[in-house]
Amino acid sequence: MTNRTPSPDTVMRLINGYWATGILAASATHSLFTHLESGAGTAAELADRARISERGAQTLLDGLLAVGLVELSEGRYRNSAEASAYLVDDKPASLAGFARLKLTHMGSLADLAEVVRVGGPVANPVVEVANNPHWEGIVTAIAAQSLPAATIAAEVLGLAGAGEISVLDVGGGSGVYSGIWLEANPAARATQLDWAPINEIARRLLTERGVADRFTTVDGDFHHTDFGTDAFDVAVYSHIAHQEGPESNIEVFTRLRQALRPGGTLVVNDYIVDDDRGGPAFPLIFASEMLLKSKRGSTWRRRDYQEWLVKAGFTDISFHSAPPATLVIAR
Template identity: 60%
Template structure:
């Protein structure tokens, strides 16, 4: 809406139509570590150009784009990171999302396929989940780890994991091992087991060791659809950002295996992009649905009622939901 005239404005449509411009500016700036240079004190285009090894023309174009996106602030010819850029786009900080921006920019899916896939309902390219040794996973897994940190911290607080004493954790499809890294650091008596593809587990083993808790982290290589989780072994189990790529039947099946693997009174923690039952929000999970359309044959962003139904049918009797500081929602089932 045009504030002055009260008439509809095309600005929002222009922003959406040129969304790939914003994506390319963010990813290119992350590739050249512009946010690190700004954070370190380079505050003029000349200084940024020199420290980043970029042309003056390219530097000014990127800085202008970042200012337009609200990621960099400009005043009297001097530039600095916005609070969001300082928190999430400076390499080395725990919330760093620049790697994620680069993976989204360079990796699958091909958005130009969306018209055809919307017509057929079938991906043009194979599902990454069907290709366990696909290098895509080795690029994606470390890049998306920071996305789960807010959820891991919120779940730990909710469950009181830091003060529970000895606790056994099962992380299925755990990727980078970020939950194990966070939770084992909080509780020196906790132990964790992760089930994932062998190449992904190798990444997790390295990253968890870098957090200094690798001696209490173990992995099982395999496809979680067919791997046995055991019976009455774990106090807490995690299923993070996996449900959206699975079919309803597969989610139902894995929740049943989780219920068997948990000790009496144990808790399953599901972290994912959950939408309201009437599919009216939240915005990011709704938009993310198209990624599942492009990459999977049956994946989606599932509703709260979907999770309630699957978990109840799997034998859980207490299902609750908790929003997080990220676009994801935590689901607890006991």
């Protein structure tokens, strides 16, 4: 039996992985996926519709073909199923805005080696403050990430037929959970706790959905704002636990348990890794983002959430797949 010499292809692809981010972001910036969806199928056609150079259009098509986001047949290109679902502008689950946003974050990776050495951020970009103008871009860009999880949670909880329920969304951002759930249940009402500039964005987006009359906002920081007692039937804590340390998560879960009425439900959505940290792939990679940008955050294990929620007073805890995230339902 002969030993095959390993190929450098995978290593080379990973070393140059930033190319994929750049190609995807540039394609989203020029709405190539939208133009492909509407029938443009050659570099010349895309260049004409996007008002870019034909050479540039062909280069992007080559790159998109290499990373599997377009397909080529008889000289014409078309979106892959994933690109069609998640990169066409104005589709509900479109991540095109998020792709454009991530291009601006690439420079921070240059600090990763030093961040790994010291165990946390080496720069101090103050982003987690209420008056940062970046919220307008980031809140709307990341909203689509929660759309699948919010939809799955509504189905798991049977919210459409739940009648007159009251929802608390802590750090709700764009209000995507409230928007989807209020559309599904015309008798439900929702309250979002977040910073004032973010709540303003959420109110605008829920007005566009036609459900703002049943949506209330509370301006404040969830670390310090009282959630109330026996006030809500459902509470949401989505994509926040990864930026907090264990003690903070236990403290917030405990206050959320107090805010729920008897029989109430907490919905947690986040990038959660297996107990042995063997997967899934995306949450494992996302841990680097938390090392770069937070002092205590990480992608936490299932058993971490289980332990924290039990300490907070929950007894019935289940996990549900919502790729690339995981939903935790606690009662």
